[in-house]
Amino acid sequence: MDLEIVEPNICIRGCCSSKKIPIYLPPPSYSLSHPIARGAESVVYEAILDGKKVAVKKPILSTSEDIDKFHKELQLLCTLDHQGIAKLVGAHAKPPNYMLFFEFYESGNLAGKLHVDEWSPSIRQALEIAAHLAKALQYLHSLGIVHRDVKPANILLDRQLQPHLADFGLAEYKKNVKLVSTENWKSIGKPTGGFHKRNMVGTLIYMAPEVLRKEIHTEKSDVYSFAITVNELLTGVVPYTDLRAEIQAHTVLEMNYTEQQLTAAIVSEGLRPVLADLQSGAPASLVSLIEECWDKDPQNRPCFDDIVVELDSILEHEIGRNCMEKALEESFISSNGVDAANFLSYQENVSWFSLGKDFLKRVPTALAASTWLDSSDDHVYSPVLSWGSFASCGRRETMEDRHFLMPQLCDEKDIHIFAIFDGHRGSAAAEFSSGALPGFLQNLCSVCSPSDALFEAFIKTDVAFRTQLDSCRKRKGAVQKDWHPGCTAIAAIIVRNKIIVANAGDCRTILCRSGKPYALSRDHVASCLEERERIIRAGGLVKWQVDTWRVGDAALQVTRSIGDDDLKPAVTAEPEINSTTLSAKDEYIVMASDGLWDVVSETDVVNIIRDTVKEPGMCSKRLATEAVERGSKDNITVIVVFLCPVSTAERIY
Numbered sequence: 001m002d003l004e005i006v007e008p009n010i011c012i013r014g015c016c017s018s019k020k021i022p023i024y025l026p027p028p029s030y031s032l033s034h035p036i037a038r039g040a041e042s043v044v045y046e047a048i049l050d051g052k053k054v055a056v057k058k059p060i061l062s063t064s065e066d067i068d069k070f071h072k073e074l075q076l077l078c079t080l081d082h083q084g085i086a087k088l089v090g091a092h093a094k095p096p097n098y099m100l101f102f103e104f105y106e107s108g109n110l111a112g113k114l115h116v117d118e119w120s121p122s123i124r125q126a127l128e129i130a131a132h133l134a135k136a137l138q139y140l141h142s143l144g145i146v147h148r149d150v151k152p153a154n155i156l157l158d159r160q161l162q163p164h165l166a167d168f169g170l171a172e173y174k175k176n177v178k179l180v181s182t183e184n185w186k187s188i189g190k191p192t193g194g195f196h197k198r199n200m201v202g203t204l205i206y207m208a209p210e211v212l213r214k215e216i217h218t219e220k221s222d223v224y225s226f227a228i229t230v231n232e233l234l235t236g237v238v239p240y241t242d243l244r245a246e247i248q249a250h251t252v253l254e255m256n257y258t259e260q261q262l263t264a265a266i267v268s269e270g271l272r273p274v275l276a277d278l279q280s281g282a283p284a285s286l287v288s289l290i291e292e293c294w295d296k297d298p299q300n301r302p303c304f305d306d307i308v309v310e311l312d313s314i315l316e317h318e319i320g321r322n323c324m325e326k327a328l329e330e331s332f333i334s335s336n337g338v339d340a341a342n343f344l345s346y347q348e349n350v351s352w353f354s355l356g357k358d359f360l361k362r363v364p365t366a367l368a369a370s371t372w373l374d375s376s377d378d379h380v381y382s383p384v385l386s387w388g389s390f391a392s393c394g395r396r397e398t399m400e401d402r403h404f405l406m407p408q409l410c411d412e413k414d415i416h417i418f419a420i421f422d423g424h425r426g427s428a429a430a431e432f433s434s435g436a437l438p439g440f441l442q443n444l445c446s447v448c449s450p451s452d453a454l455f456e457a458f459i460k461t462d463v464a465f466r467t468q469l470d471s472c473r474k475r476k477g478a479v480q481k482d483w484h485p486g487c488t489a490i491a492a493i494i495v496r497n498k499i500i501v502a503n504a505g506d507c508r509t510i511l512c513r514s515g516k517p518y519a520l521s522r523d524h525v526a527s528c529l530e531e532r533e534r535i536i537r538a539g540g541l542v543k544w545q546v547d548t549w550r551v552g553d554a555a556l557q558v559t560r561s562i563g564d565d566d567l568k569p570a571v572t573a574e575p576e577i578n579s580t581t582l583s584a585k586d587e588y589i590v591m592a593s594d595g596l597w598d599v600v601s602e603t604d605v606v607n608i609i610r611d612t613v614k615e616p617g618m619c620s621k622r623l624a625t626e627a628v629e630r631g632s633k634d635n636i637t638v639i640v641v642f643l644c645p646v647s648t649a650e651r652i653y
């Protein structure tokens with residue numbers, strides 16, 4: 001952006017000057033459109049400057065100290081030029097309007113991206129953001145500047161999701177930082193109850209122990225905040241929001257935990273956020289770098305010169321790994337003969353999901369008028385839904401669970417479908433079913449009731465999968481003859497105030513009604529007498545093997561499933577269907593694969609959700625994490641659907 005510079009380009013006080021950035025933008029060159037953020041100390045607007053979209057930060061000036069602060073921020077910004085730092089393009093540095101003009105970053109700040117958009121970056125994306133950020137901080141520190149407010153809300157993302165460090169409101173030359181004086185604390189906010197509290201908590205979770213003790217802030221304190229931020233990026237969890245019970249409260253943000261308690265725990269007990277876990281794919285070297293960076297002793301934390309080198313090498317390794325996997329896939333695809341060594345990778349390379357999805361042509365949305373809403377009754381209770389999910393492979397090496405969330409089926413705002421498939425003997429059946437079931441349901445919704453549609457869709461999906469598997473077997477060598485993948489399935493349809501759950505296998509759905517859990521499905525396992533008798537009547541074989549009742553030679557524990565063609569028809573795909581009418585007493589449903597229910601009881605689930613921020617994605621994640629911690633050895637998938645509005649205060653902020 002080449003803007004005309006009016007000489008002398010120096011502020012009234014003589015402290016801010018620049019060769020490139022105009023300090024007195026003439027009012028006709030810009031127009032503010034609307035505020036996009038309101039901070040404690042400023043309002044940020046979207047604006048147009050010389051025909052280009054920009055962001056304008058306009059400080060709230062109430063005292064002469066505030067004007068000093070503006071000059072300091074401008075002075076620093078004029079000296080900075082780095083692609084990892086939010087770019088200042090101009091200023092208006094005289095009364096009555098003090099303003100800073102920045103390049104506009106389209107994807108907002110990292111806090112919003114993670115917790116409002118629920119973006120979950122790949123390991124590679126997270127590493128790239130961390131590396132860019134580390135370089136920006138390395139640059140700042142090389143100029144002798146400490147930022148002192150590194151946190152996701154101050155990291156802006158452009159369209160390509162590259163990070164740009166922003167908000168130099170607290171930045172300072174190292175030589176000028178004496179003590180973190182109360183002056184900084186004063187400037188953070190006038191202590192007006194709720195706001196003050198919220199702002200303090202939002203900030204203090206990123207502050208290093210020495211800063212919390214009001215000792216000196218050094219560049220190592222930025223290293224600490226950087227570590228908390230990168231860990232948040234990897235886990236997607238707001239720091240300290242899923243603390244264990246031993247420390248009194250589960251969530252800081254619910255304010256059970258006072259600032260003083262949290263500060264004390266961080267400073268004296270060495271409390272830190274839950275570290276990113278290796279199961280999620282975070283490289284071990286990255287996890288230990290985070291731990292080093294948040295060491296309680298600033299001297300033990302590495303400097304950004306070292307962090308940059310380390311992150312670059314972790315990133316290179318990660319890219320190398322991705323390339324190798326890709327090369328393997330490609331070499332596989334280009335080789336025609338599929339030999340035994342390739343067999344495993346073949347199973348994984350057939351896209352069973354696409355096969356399922358393309359199995360029948362879906363009805364164009366406009367045509368698929370559902371009859372489910374026809375029996376309209378004007379006075380029925382209508383629940384207000386919000387939903388979220390979380391899936392983890394837990395301690396297993398592979399993930400065989402699949403799930404889908406299909407709110408607003410066929411654009412109907414009152415029809416929602418959610419489903420989980422738990423694969424066994426490979427993930428093929430689960431993958432295929434998650435692709436195929438929605439299409440079948442969509443086709444059936446205009447011709448039969450929701451429960452009939454569910455019943456039919458389960459059967460059709462099972463037949464389709466086994467047909468598909470057969471035709472793969474016929475293509476010579478493609479799929480082994482004795483490979484019989486299967487999956488359990490649970491699906492819930494919510495139509496206005498009715499919920500209908502279809503289940504085949506041991507996934508489970510519960511409804512929390514007046515604070516108590518009610519099962520909306522029954523587990524189909526061989527340890528259940530009724531199911532055992534049904535299998536035998538259908539000509540199947542049930543034996544006590546090792547520790548429990550199991551079906552057939554495959555020794556399956558579940559008695560109903562999609563796929564498992566060696567055990568058909570005894571192991572049926574016919575679902576059992578339950579339904580209920582919802583009222584204001586109904587709070588939420590939880591659907592999960594057996595990986596959760598094996599170790600967490602229905603009552604525990606209700607208790608855990610009670611203590612978790614009321615955000616369905618976070619509740620799902622919290623339940624799955626709990627199951628892993630309790631030693632679940634299985635894959636875990638959880639879907640939480642709230643049935644009544646949850647106040648935003650109880651959600652994230």
Ligand SMILES: Nc1ncnc2c1ncn2[C@@H]1O[C@H](COP(=O)(O)OP(=O)(O)OP(=O)(O)O)[C@@H](O)[C@H]1O
Pocket residue numbers: 036037038039040041042043044054055057086102103104105106108109153154156166167168169
């Ligand atoms: N250049 C920009 N492009 C897009 N959004 C921006 C830009 N600058 C700021 N914002 C938005 O405004 C918010 C506040 O900006 P900034 O942190 O600089 O202000 P602040 O008043 O110092 O805030 P705080 O209350 O955190 O101290 C950012 O988190 C971001 O969402």
Ligand SMILES: [Mn+2]
Pocket residue numbers: 039153154167
């Ligand atoms: Mn900020």
Ligand SMILES: [Mn+2]
Pocket residue numbers: 039041149167169170
């Ligand atoms: Mn600020």
